[in-house]
Amino acid sequence: MPAQHGLTYVWRPVPAGRHAFAASALDADPRWPVTSYCGVEAAATELHDRTEHEWVRQGTCMDCWRVLARRRR
């Protein structure tokens, strides 16, 4: 698994909100859809080159947050 600062997941703002994705999704083929921890699908290209405006505009997905909080126990 590719380690990004030791994390196994990344947060990214996509059109449907700011969701958490497996870190491996960053290496996914851009033509393929990737699925967040809460089940939202986004194009793999949506995980790259996000602007500060997109980060601010999208709210954090609480479903993803809960999934990750449970995993850390």
Ligand SMILES: [Zn+2]
């Ligand atoms: Zn989510």
